[in-house]
Amino acid sequence: MSLNLCFYFQVHQPWRLRTYRYAEVGHHHDYFDASVNSRIMRRVADKCYLPMNALLEELIRRYQPDFRVSFSITATALQQMQAYAPDALASFRRLMATGAVELLSETSHHSLAGLYSPREFAAQIALHREVCQRLLGVPGRIFRNTELIVSDAIARQVAALDYAGMCMEGADRVLRESEVLHPHRYSAAPTLLALARHYRLSDDIAFRFSNRGWREWPLTAERYVQWLENTAASGSGERLLGLFMDYETFGEHQWESTGIFDFMRALPGAVLARRGLRFVTPSEALERVPPGDAGVALPDPVSWADLERDTSAWTGNRIQCAAQRAVYDLESKVHAAAAGDAGLLEDWRRLLTSDHAYYMCTKYWTDGDVHKYFSHYDSPYDAYIGYMNVLADLAQRCAQRSGMAAA
Amino acid sequence: MLGWEYPPLFAGGLGKASQGLARGLAECGAQVRFVLPRYPLSEDASFLTVGGVGAWLALGRQWGGSPRTTQGKKAMPGLKFLAVPARLYPYQRPIGIRVPANQAADDARDPGDARDLGDPAAQLYSHDLGRQVARFAIRVARLAQGIDADVVHANDWMSFPAAFAAAAPRHLPVFLHVHSTEYDRSGEAVNPYIARIEQQACLRATHVFAVSRYTANILITRYGVPRAKITVVYNAPETAVDLPDDFHGEAGRAPWVVFLGRLTFQKGPDHFLRAVARVAQFNRDARFLVCGSGDMSDGLHALARSLGIARRVEFRGFLQPAAVDRLLARSWVLVMSSVSEPFGLVALEALRNGTPVILSKQSGVREVLGHSLQVDFWDHEKLADQILALLRLPVLGVQLVESGREQLAQLSWQASARKVLQTYTRVCGLPLPAAAA
The missing domain is CATH 3.20.110.20 (7-stranded beta/alpha barrel)
Structure with missing residues (x-):
């Protein structure tokens, strides 16, 4: 034993x-x-x-x-x-x-x-x-x-x-x-x-x-x-x-x-x-x-985060869900355009890192705690805005590359 | 209780906050008598009577009698307050003060001023404010002989001299409630006469209430008020307007970016214009609404022209409360770009209408509204970025409104009043009314 x-x-x-x-x-x-x-x-x-x-x-x-x-x-x-x-x-x-x-x-x-x-x-x-x-x-x-x-x-x-x-x-x-x-x-x-x-x-x-x-x-x-x-x-x-x-x-x-x-x-x-x-x-x-x-059996995801031990630290609010949806919506466009822009796929993947979603977590925002400790942003909302700005540029790069490929 | 503004006659931030506080105290079972420079005598709620000092004097002998007998109600084991609303104008640089004024030139009347637009508050604040303040104190002193109260509580500097006059005959404790300071209203160009009144009054008072930690810090650093003598009591929102179940932000709204407040240094309307000039480059649909009146009006028109956005900016002038609600309910975002904002009730008004807000970091309301976008008033680049984000990402506004309203639900005037009553007890050993215990 x-x-x-x-x-x-x-x-x-x-x-x-x-x-x-x-x-x-x-x-x-x-x-x-x-x-x-x-x-x-x-x-x-x-x-x-x-x-x-x-x-x-x-x-x-x-x-x-x-x-x-x-x-x-x-x-x-x-x-x-x-x-x-x-x-x-x-x-x-x-x-x-x-x-x-x-x-x-x-x-x-x-x-x-x-x-x-x-x-x-x-x-x-x-x-x-x-x-x-x-x-x-x-x-x-x-x-x-x-x-x-x-x-x-x-x-x-x-x-x-x-x-x-x-x-x-x-x-x-x-x-x-x-x-x-x-x-x-x-x-x-x-x-x-x-x-x-x-x-x-x-x-x-x-x-x-x-x-x-x-x-x-x-x-x-x-x-x-x-x-x-x-x-x-x-x-x-x-x-x-x-x-x-x-x-x-x-x-x-x-x-x-x-x-x-x-x-x-x-x-x-x-x-x-x-x-x-x-x-x-x-x-x-x-x-x-x-x-x-x-x-x-795990019909719902389990994680090691927070007391909830679910995925709410990354997908627990509207802006987090919207950001994840927006970044994965670019997946096929990124692949289509990747051939012409060597850094595009790697840039996109770096945006998939879960930490970006974690910075947008608001569940304990007003108590001030571990989530704040790990973030370099003023607030979860600023994290979301900065992320979405970057995604807008990435989407434009995809569109440009596909436009060039089509032409 | 003493004050300077009271709704519906004067619906500025000070009036609303004074009323909220007085009603909250009355709800807790305290007997509140609110004295203003001029106001028809009326019972605003049970245990809360409001009136001008003239009306109170006319009531004569009755004031001195026990409130139990005058009201013919059963004995209330609560506190009695003398509320003297003196007229303090936190939201506009006081105009035409003749006491050693150092700002005659800036304060000259301008044609865009509220007075021309039917703002009743303008009449109260015009002419010789210094003399009005003194006159109010003198009349309250006459009233004071008959005042039978436990506490004198005054709202902002215009009623501070009156508060000490009211308290003198019976050595009543004086509590001062600071809704704004001269440093908020005037930046570094303070009127030394007003600053001195604020400083001396706060130092002399039994205890001081500040509407935010932000304001408390000004009292500590500028006036040397000991920290232990200040208690922060936040303002509270009016009852929220219910949002529809399917609230998603956009319905019935136009891409209007709104500034709402007096057009004065304190409110930073110029910073608003400089930020939205950047927004205009990237968003063709947005319109920028400047609502309010004040001494910067002409200068702002000129600024809009020089920024090349004159055609996209609408100056709406002073708005009545109902019009404010209508406008907010149709707008996309409210920007509070204040240079110094002791609290910022307008942020709560926006949220009750389902409109997201961007708050100046130089404000008190951000302390109770973490679920908001926040920015330094001078950071036009970041402010523009936040406005652009709200315009193109509606989900952000929806979340800010939902989470912000949940946070505001924690605030109430009754809770704030309870904190005030508990402070009376702590400082003076007064018994608490049952509802506040």
Whole structure:
């Protein structure tokens, strides 16, 4: 009877837009804010990617071969590392070379294509594999969709691409607490196994760790391992514990001064000292842990965002829906015009990145919270206006190219 | 309570806010007597009697009697207020003040002024405002001998001298309600006489209410009023007009971009024109409506011509309240480009008519209306961009109206009045009327 701890870290950075006025439509085709994007990438590389990669590499070597983790890294993040922080990219390569790291598959541009366009969804998954292969290594047979958005329809699409497993949020409304500790077949695609995120134990690290108002603060590795043991003791046989979180948790969301690095430095030793606790990658987890009996049916999408754990952070209001509709309406025009305008397809794809929709979220706008923290806009409405201005220019580029092709 | 404006005679922002507050207090069970410079004596609501100081004086002895007996109603364990509405004109630079005036030239009457368009408020604010303020204070002082109240509460500087006169004989606590400051009305070119009244009154008062954090900050930074002595009490919207279930913004509306307010420095109509000149380059259908009157009227006509948009701008002059509602209900967007706006009730009027608003960041209303487009008044490029977006993306307007109205539903005059009553209690230890507890 053992609990298989499966760490998966998400690495992503969007191409943030610069202030783009309607008056520029037809004149300027540069949409992205190089100075903001490079500044943020540099900051995150220095505070998170470089120190945390170094720490993980050290731990992997010290406990070889028992400490194992997995990553999913978007193509937009890899592109920005290439441009603005090549040292971070090199350090991820070193980490991959340890052999103790599994790379997951996802959409290249961290998009919501899974909800809007099967064709673009498949194209971005292929593109992501290609970019990973070129810069980092080959992803395995486990898929994770943007923000863990999963539904029956998405499960079917992913299964058709021959993946063995797909990560999902262990949301209460979908899985009972005991079920979260086993892979489950997606009802809509029984060849595909769901790897559930244990949100409580994941968020203890990702969100609550530095919260001084939290009863458990300050959290030590010893105490955390005690919780893991309690979880292990609550059942029998091989089980799985999905600890999925944003990689920026380490050093960016939780600053170094909170002790998050020290916590992670102490964790593997404390875990490996216990019988019945071990680290696995997602693929290894599927080999070791037998799937549960029940299938997971997801008529409505589930995600790891907010308390709702649905898609309302990206498609919860009128302007978000209108913006997504507008950008996907351009899909065929972009493809038709792409041959004549090399940057067009990539520009369009960068606009598909879910972060742009997230900046338009208004559900907690007046309370001021995590959504504000992640946005460089004055308001969700300004985010929408800037985005739609850029789309107007993109649409004009498409029209010009098709006009030229016709002539 | 003292004040300077009261509807329906004077329907400016100050009058509406004074009435909303007085009615809210009365609804909470406080006995409110509102004293204005001139107003027919009338009962505006139960527990709320409004009248000019002359009318109150004529009532003579009755004022001094207990309100319980004069009204013949059962004892009300609430507060009694002396409301003296002095006439404060927050929405226009006071004209013709003869006390050391420093602005005679700008304030000369101009032909486009409200007086020529039948705005009754203009009559009240013309002539010698300084003398009117003093005269009001003197007459209130005569009334004061018989005033039996717990609190004196005055609305804006014109009634501040009267407030202290009213409070003097019985050493009543004085609460001042600042709807606007001289710095809002005049920028840096303040009338030192008015600024001094505001400053000294606020420093001397028992406590001060400000209509927004924005205004509170002006009182702190300009007048040195201690932060602890100020409580922010937001204005509230009138009852909302119901929107149709299938509200989608466009129905029955024309692409009108509206400025609505006095044509004065404070309201920034020139910034509106400079922004819409940019809009005009990209949108052929939009028309730009300037509604209001004031000392900048001539200059704005000239500005529209020099910006090359004279044919697309309509100057509609001063509008009566019913006409305002009709206009807003047919318009596409209301722009509040104020240089300094203590609150901005017009934004709430637009939303109740289903019209989205763009708010100056130099305003108080933005503090209660996060669901709005906001812009610095001087950022014409961004303002133009926001107007263009609303014109070409109707879904944006629909969402702003829906979410904005939900937010406004949280505000009410009764809630604001409750906060006022709780502050009386906190500051002076007065008992609360039951409805405010």
